[in-house]
Amino acid sequence: MLEIKNLHASLEEEGKEILKGLTLTVEAGKVHAIMGPNGSGKSTLSYVLAGRGGYEVTDGSATLLGQDILGMEPEERAAAGVFLAFQYPVEIPGVGNMTFLRTAVNAQRKARGEEEMDAATFLKVVREKAKELNIDAEMLKRPVNMGFSGGEKKRNEILQMAMLEPRVCILDETDSGLDVDAMKLVADGVNAMRSPDRGFLVITHYQRLLDHIVPDVVHIMVDGRIIKTGGPELALEVEKNGYADLIGEAA
Amino acid sequence: MALPQAKLTATEVRLAALCLPSAPGWTRLAREAALARVRAMGMPGRRDEYWRFTDPADFVSAEPVPATHHARQKIPVFDGMDRVKLVFVDGVFDATASDDPALAGVEITRLAEAQGQDIHWAADLYGTLEARGQEPVDRPLAALNTAFATDGFLIRATGRAEKPVNLIYRHESDTSDAILHHVIKIEPGADLTVLENGPSAARFNKVMEVEIADGGAFHHVRVQGRDHDRRAATHIFARLGRESAFKSFTMTANGALTRNECVIELTGDDGVAHVAGACVGDGADFHHDDTVFVTHDAERCESRQVFKKVLKNGATGVFQGKILVQPGAQKTDGYQISQSLLLDGDSQFLAKPELEIYADDVACSHGSTSGAIDETALFYLRSRGVPRAEAVDMMVLSFIAEAVEEIESEEIREEIVERLAQWLARHRG
Ligand SMILES: Nc1ncnc2c1ncn2[C@@H]1O[C@H](COP(=O)(O)OP(=O)(O)OP(=O)(O)O)[C@@H](O)[C@H]1O
């Protein structure tokens, strides 16, 4: 479903290469996890896939359901089904959470030639999903992520994901900053969305999250490349021994 | 002190093009005094301290720069509201287009008709607040207005007005040069809302003097829009009594040259004065200037100045705002913020924020910023599927929000936001 081939990407300004020939395929219905040391390029990969400016793809490709996404604008990628849960969700003063979410849902529907969701239905669906994530109605009224705690921001990302129903969900350290209960809520939210026509790419540093969201495949990313791919047991190995052995092995 | 020759000449040229009304009635003395002030101050020039950022030449010229009037295609703002309409066309009152000015709790009289009548409260006020406002900064265009105003309204609120008074300024002639002067008095405990809208004239000079007695409240919402060539110099002079409130908001879109001055004096304890503005300008032919002067001369008063400017394609925004706290004005709470959002590198924002404080127990803050769209936030919105142009508009509206929130009426606030959104949608790219 999401196919990344030999992807090379550099910082536009400094010309520094961050992704150095990354290859990865997320099949529909599967959950892939990426682990890797700080600075290995995990967030960069997620940004390059979502279309953030400031990076230049110098080689390779990324397709979603056979469609090249690298040439698309961020909003076109979103409409095509790419969703990124940010490592650091952005605060936007003055833009209401609900207005934003409804605009986003309907903009995507419009881009896909689907009918827009009316206000009443939207409200009902949001309330239901927010409740499941333990996000209170008061929070939804506030501006986007303003005054949200770290954990609340992460839950809000999952709420957006649930509303937008993407085809591929990229979660960048969604577990960081979450307490045990919130982690469970987020994991339940993600698990509820697992379906045969949706893929997940879960970036994390901790095995903990993967206890709740059990991955099908685990990749180890070091210095802009995948150096090892395996099953859930690979995450346990990292948890126990760190990356040193794996890096040594690959060298 | 003799005026420099250039100022003297400019003043004579301007005055030669004007004449005092033939039957000024009780306004005669005020007009003559104002004319003397004009001669003493001279017309504004580029070298004057508060005209460095804005060139007054088009306000000072004998004839106005012609302004093409745009045929009205949209429904005017405030149209859906229950209000008393008072309509001017190129500065000339249009009785047939206006409502009957009978309104419970409010006396409304035309200046041009009142000059022969004996209206004490107005005679005491006309030109008085303007004259007070000449210290410490000269405002010669306002004095010129007091001397030569052809019409305006004298509005006295004695109770709670049941609906707003809407002053509408239509523009039809390409060369109209309108001078209007309103005098408003809010008696103790009375409450009035005044709305203003319309492109006015090719050149518009307007003064509004507002006296708010103890416990009175005055709300003002103004929309200046549409005609690109319009040039307007407006002044509000407000004096507030004890526990009174003054709240004014102005939205400006388009207009080659706008200078809105607001001079507020808090003279009674526990008064509240808020003045806010949001302007959106597109193109090098847009120049908008807010010049505000708030004087605290009583205890525990609160003042807020909130000005937001969105500028693109070479537009210019100016903010000059001052809070003056007089000796003895303890527990003053003064706040001032002026911000601009520059949507490109060609636009500019010039700001002169000032604080002058002579009391020791006060809380005053001011801030002025100028910035571009936050790219991180923009990407966040787009990554959720919101198209770029729409995302930019959302961020612009969020930038303006703090100013718009100064409008108390939710109905009006929503209408203003809607108008701003429409303007932004028309001016994408
Ligand atoms: N905009 C940028 N400017 C400068 N350096 C950058 C920028 N973006 C990424 N980098 C650099 O690229 C490298 C990869 O960063 P990235 O954030 O992708 O790592 P990561 O794997 O997500 O790390 P972490 O586990 O700490 O989140 C780092 O060395 C980082 O400093």
Ligand SMILES: [Mg+2]
């Ligand atoms: Mg990261």
